[in-house]
Amino acid sequence: MTINAPSKPTGLLYLGFRLPRYLYRWHMGWLLGHRMLMITHIGRKTGHRRQTVLEVVRYDPLTRECIVIAGYGVKSDWYRNIQVQPAVEVQVGRQRYAPRQRILSFEETLHLLDEYQQRHPRLFRGLMRVIGYTYDSTPEGLRALSQCLQGVAFRP
Template sequence: MDLSLSAIGARVLRTRSLVRAPIALYKAGLGWLLGSRILMLEHRGRSSGLRRYVCLEVVERPSPDRIVIVSGFGERAQWYRNLKAHPQCFVSTGSLRRAPATARLLSDEESAQALGRYRAARPRDWELLRGAIEKATGRPVDGLPMVELALRERPLTRGSR
C-alpha cells in the first residue's frame, strides 16, 4: 500500500465526501478558517441551471480583483465545463463571501505561464499537487487549464453587509 503524500492526496481527490467537506464550512460562514489559498466557487450547472459548489486551490492573485485557479482534472472537470457555458459565478475565500465574479478560461500559453509561476513560488506544493493529480487520473501532468476569476464589484467581507 502506497502511503506517500501523493497517494494520500490522490485518494482524497477520488473521495467525493472528502473533496466536498470544505463546502459545508463555507456555507456555515466559516470558510475563512481555510485561509486565502482555498476558495469556494459557486457556479451554475450547464444543463440543469442549478447552483453547484466546488472548493479549489488559488494558484495566484495577480491583483486584488483577480484570482487564478487550476483544473487538476483538466477540461473534463464539471466545474470547468460549467464555467465555460456560464462564466458568471460567485467566489468565497478568506474574508470574501460570495463575491460576484466572471470567469475567463486562460489560453494554453497563459495557463503554462501561470503554472510556471506557481511551480517557482511553491515547488513543494507543486510536487504534491502534480503527484496527487497524476495518481488520481493515471496520466502525466503536462499542462493544466487555468481560469481567471474577475471580481465584478466590491465583495462582502466577513462581518460586513
C-alpha cells in the same frame, strides 16, 4: 511528451476535496484565507446551483483577481459548467462577489504552473501525484502538463 488527464477522484480523495466546501457553508471560509475560493455555478445539464472549492494559485490583492487551475482539465465538471454559463458568485475569505471570468491561454497557464512549481516545488509534485498525473519535473513535462490543465481567472 503527452500527458492525459486522470479520471475524476473517488473514495477518500473525493471526500477530501469536498471537505473545504463545508467551511464555506458554515461561514468559516475566512479560515482558508486567499488560498482557497468557492465558486457557485449552474449545472449545464440540470440547471441546479453547484458549489466547488478550488485552490487559488495566484491572488492579486490590488485587483482581487484569483486564478485557479482546473486540476482535471476540461473534464472538470465546474469548468464545463462555467463554459456554458459564467460563474454566479465567488467567495474568497470573507469576500463575496459576482465575478468576471477569463479563461487563460496555454502560455498563461504554462507560466502560472512554472511560477507555482518554483514557489512550492514539493507541494506541486505532491499535488500532481495525488491527482494522478505522471509528471517528471522537466520543462517538457511541464509543457505537456499545461496542455492538460486549464487556468481560469476570476475578479470582481
